[in-house]
Amino acid sequence: MNHQKNNKASTPSEIPNIHWADHVAEELIAKHPDKAEFVCASGISPSGVVHIGNFREVITVDLVVRALRDRGKPVRFIYSWDDFDALRKVPANLPEQESLTLHLREPISLIPDPFGDCESYAAHFEKLFESELKQLGIEPQYIYQNQRYRQGRYNDGIRKALEKEKEIVAILNRWKTEALADDWTCVSIFCKECKKDLARQIRFEAPSRFHYSCTHCKRDYSIDMDREGGVKLLWRIDWPMRWAQEGVDFEPGGKDHSSQGGSYDTGAEIVRTVYGKEPPQYLQYDFVLAKGLGAKLSSSSGRLITLTEALEIYEPQVIRWIFASRKPNIDFSIAFDLDVMKAYDDFDRTERIATQQEASDERRYQYDKRIYELSVVAKDEFVAASTAAQFPFRHLCNILQIHEGNIEKAKNYFSHSIKTPFDDKRFQARATRAWKWITSYAPEEFRFQLRSDTPPAAKHKEAIAALVQLLEKLDAPTASSEEQLASNIYEIIKSRHLEPKPFFQDVYSILISKPNGPKLASFFLIIGPKRAAELLKQALK
Numbered sequence: 001m002n003h004q005k006n007n008k009a010s011t012p013s014e015i016p017n018i019h020w021a022d023h024v025a026e027e028l029i030a031k032h033p034d035k036a037e038f039v040c041a042s043g044i045s046p047s048g049v050v051h052i053g054n055f056r057e058v059i060t061v062d063l064v065v066r067a068l069r070d071r072g073k074p075v076r077f078i079y080s081w082d083d084f085d086a087l088r089k090v091p092a093n094l095p096e097q098e099s100l101t102l103h104l105r106e107p108i109s110l111i112p113d114p115f116g117d118c119e120s121y122a123a124h125f126e127k128l129f130e131s132e133l134k135q136l137g138i139e140p141q142y143i144y145q146n147q148r149y150r151q152g153r154y155n156d157g158i159r160k161a162l163e164k165e166k167e168i169v170a171i172l173n174r175w176k177t178e179a180l181a182d183d184w185t186c187v188s189i190f191c192k193e194c195k196k197d198l199a200r201q202i203r204f205e206a207p208s209r210f211h212y213s214c215t216h217c218k219r220d221y222s223i224d225m226d227r228e229g230g231v232k233l234l235w236r237i238d239w240p241m242r243w244a245q246e247g248v249d250f251e252p253g254g255k256d257h258s259s260q261g262g263s264y265d266t267g268a269e270i271v272r273t274v275y276g277k278e279p280p281q282y283l284q285y286d287f288v289l290a291k292g293l294g295a296k297l298s299s300s301s302g303r304l305i306t307l308t309e310a311l312e313i314y315e316p317q318v319i320r321w322i323f324a325s326r327k328p329n330i331d332f333s334i335a336f337d338l339d340v341m342k343a344y345d346d347f348d349r350t351e352r353i354a355t356q357q358e359a360s361d362e363r364r365y366q367y368d369k370r371i372y373e374l375s376v377v378a379k380d381e382f383v384a385a386s387t388a389a390q391f392p393f394r395h396l397c398n399i400l401q402i403h404e405g406n407i408e409k410a411k412n413y414f415s416h417s418i419k420t421p422f423d424d425k426r427f428q429a430r431a432t433r434a435w436k437w438i439t440s441y442a443p444e445e446f447r448f449q450l451r452s453d454t455p456p457a458a459k460h461k462e463a464i465a466a467l468v469q470l471l472e473k474l475d476a477p478t479a480s481s482e483e484q485l486a487s488n489i490y491e492i493i494k495s496r497h498l499e500p501k502p503f504f505q506d507v508y509s510i511l512i513s514k515p516n517g518p519k520l521a522s523f524f525l526i527i528g529p530k531r532a533a534e535l536l537k538q539a540l541k
Contacts, residue, residue, distance in 0.1 A: 015070045019370045020327050025067035028249055028281060040065050040074055041243075041251040042140070043080030043278070046125035047108055048091035052334060053288040053305035059323045060252045060285050062138045063374055070373075078246060079140040083109040083122035084149045084232055086190075093304075105196035105216075109146035122146070123400060132307035136316045137377035143246075150229035151277035153207065157241040158225065160188045162204050169369045171269045175261030186237045190230045191216065192223050234389045236263050236276070240271035240279070248280040252328065256283040259365045285328035291335040305334060312436045313340060315429055318347045321375035325350070344393035344430075350375075355386040389417035391427055392487055396434045396516045401448055402526055405439070407431045413526070448512040450527070451535065455510040458539040460503055463496045467507070468536050486521035510539045 011383075017026050028038060042061040044054050058079065065077045087108050090100045096114035103111040111121035118124040130142065135509040148154055161168060165186055173179045189199035191214040199212035208226040211217070225231040233241055242248070257263045268279035290305040310319055313336065322343060326332055335343055352358035353365055354372035376382050391414060403409040410431055411418065418424050438447060458464040470488055493503055511532070517523060524532045 009298040015067070016366050016370055018367055019063075019067070019098060019324075019325075019374065021063035021067040021374065024064045024250065024281070024283060024372070025071060028064075028068065029071065029073065031281065032249060036074065038068055038075045038249045039070070039078065039247050040075060041078050041080065041246065041248045043078075043143075045082035045085045045108070046122045046129070047085060047087060047089075049093065049304060049306055050125055050129040051306055052203060052290070052310050053304070055307055056285050056323065056328070057252055057254070058138060058140075059136075059320065060283065060328050061140075061250070063324055064250055066374055077140040078143055078248075080143045080145060080242065081122065081126050082145050083107070083120075084146040086188075087111060087121070105198055107176070107190055107195065107197075109144070111197060129307070132311065135311060135377075136307075136320060139338070146234075149232050151228055152229070154241065154245065155225055155247055157234055158187060158231060159207070160274055161237050161241065167273050170268060171266055171273065172236065175266060186234055187231055188234060190232075192220070192221055192228060192230060193217050200238065223336060233446065235271060236266050237274075239263060240267040240275065243267070243271050244275035244277040244282055244405050247277075250283075251280045252283040252285050254285060255287065258282075267305060270526065283328055286331040289331065289333040290336050291333040291339060305336075310334060313433050313441065315433065316377050317375050317381065318343065320377070321347050321350065321371065324371050324374045328453070336437075338443060338446065340437055340441070341394045341397075345425070347375075348390050348392065351385055351390070357386070362397075384422045387420075388426060389414075389423045391417070391418070391430050393430065393434060395522075396431060397438055397442070397446075398523070398526060400435050401438060402450060404449065405435050407435065445514075445516065448514055448517050451511060452515055455513075455535065455539045456511060457541075458536075459506045460496070460498060461540060463492055463498055463503060464506070464510075464536055465540060466492045466496070468533045469541070471524060471533040471536070482519075482521045482525060485524060486519075489521060507536070511535055 009192075015022065017023060029035075032038070040061050042058045044050060044057070061077065065075050084107050086105045087100070087103055088105070090097055090104070094100065094114050100111070100114055103121075108122040109120050113119070113124045115124055118127060126142075126144075133139065160378075162185075168186055169180055169184065183201065185202045185204075187202065187204075187210070188197045189202060189210060189212050190197050191199055191212075191418055194214060194216045196214075196216050198215045200215055201211075203211045205211065205222075209222055209224050209322045211220070211222045214221060216486070223230050232238065243251070243434060245373045254263050264279075264282055268282075271277050271279050314322070322334065325346075349358065350368045350372055353360045353368040356365075360368070372385075373379075373382060376385070396410070399410045399413050403413075407428070411427060414427060418427055467489065470485075470492065474485075490500070493500055504520060507520060508514055508517045511517065511523070511527075527535075
């Protein structure tokens with residue numbers, strides 16, 4: 001089906017309600033029709049490297065934020081760094097293991113950076129993830145919980161929780177198989193001397209003083225939260241307190257928060273009971289795996305893929321597309337094996353349909369167009385892409401390997417396609433990633449290099465000689481189509497009464513020292529028929 005050519009940004013009235021993020025946006029608008037500004041929230045504890053599995057939460061929020069803004073709604077997108085959390089376990093992939101062990105149970109915002117680059121352990125991982133998000137067009141307002149707590153901005157929220165601690169205990173106990181201890185309290189305290197959250201026998205003296213016994217120091221202390229800080233709410237109370245404080249309208253959560261009686265369920269009850277507010281609209285997102293790891297990504301275990309590593313292989317808009325093209329509550333794997341090529345092929349097809357370079361039915365066109373709008377880093381990329389060249393990932397990998405990773409030589413091969421600065425930027429971005437994938441992740445059977453030594457003698461000399469004659473008749477790669485050349489090759493095989501597989505293995509062995517390789521006709525045209533003929537001739541001597 002042909003569609004009228006129009007790649008301008010859609011107006012709010014034109015935004016279709018066909019993507020899950022659009023559904024969420026429409027539900028929020030219907031729920032709060034007079035809302036002056038929507039607040040969408042995300043956050044995590046920077047207790048270790050923030051990996052691409054954690055990224056699923058922030059991209060989930062970002063897609064909803066875009067859907068709201070596309071409808072002309074003002075949005076405040078906040079990202080909370082839970083850097084007033086204690087370090088409970090030293091991640092296995094970090095340096096200075098012994099030193100970090102000494103800081104266990106201390107707030108991660110006060111622990112030295114094991115890499116020596118930033119002012120604290122938390123700041124190291126915060127700055128890294130913030131820079132990664134910026135490359136993907138995501139720039140929320142960052143809130144640092146260490147600062148908020150120490151500045152006393154949550155003290156009223158703490159007092160309200162303490163006033164209604166019995167109600168909180170009742171809410172939590174409804175979901176527990178064993179009731180909370182009689183001396184349980186909704187706060188934790190970082191000791192004013194050792195900085196560890198090992199305070200016990202905590203007793204509150206209004207309006208702001210706490211008495212406690214430190215099990216590490218073996219001493220009793222008191223602390224005034226209005227003057228000294230060091231007091232924070234436990235997670236299940238902290239989360240709803242912040243919903244109320246920030247007026248959050250939407251925040252997703254992982255499977256671990258979404259179970260019956262999990263932190264969202266109890267948080268929803270607590271925010272109503274203690275703070276008199278309604279909980280935000282919620283959406284569960286599922287785990288992200290890395291192809292080949294076969295386990296949930298985890299900062300504490302050291303088994304993870306960072307956004308930086310993913311960006312070395314995938315263009316920013318492709319990473320966004322990988323998440324935008326899937327519903328949040330379905331788990332999936334980020335591919336680093338041969339399926340990288342499929343991801344790029346599928347993205348390119350989405351782009352062609354969205355920019356009307358490839359025909360599709362109306363529903364598929366509208367859906368792919370919407371996914372593509374949510375995938376591009378900047379809106380002007382949509383318009384530019386409608387006339388831009390594409391560089392198929394598999395083909396690009398073959399060209400790069402023929403030229404041993406020389407991107408400029410590979411660029412010459414595509415010179416007929418590179419017509420604008422945008423095309424050139426696209427080529428450089430994809431070629432750099434393709435070569436990184438080849439050298440770091442591609443399976444051995446996919447890699448090849450043209451022989452530089454003397455090839456072994458051909459087993460099928462007559463057929464190879466006929467193939468050389470055929471190639472010598474071609475003056476340039478454009479002198480024959482791939483289909484015609486492939487047909488001619490099979491005619492040679494047939495006329496010599498050969499089995500195709502052994503013959504092809506013989507040719508590949510001569511060319512790249514392997515029994516298999518790219519499609520032979522295409523490979524000859526990429527190498528150049530004359531160069532291919534020269535390599536084959538050496539095996540006839």
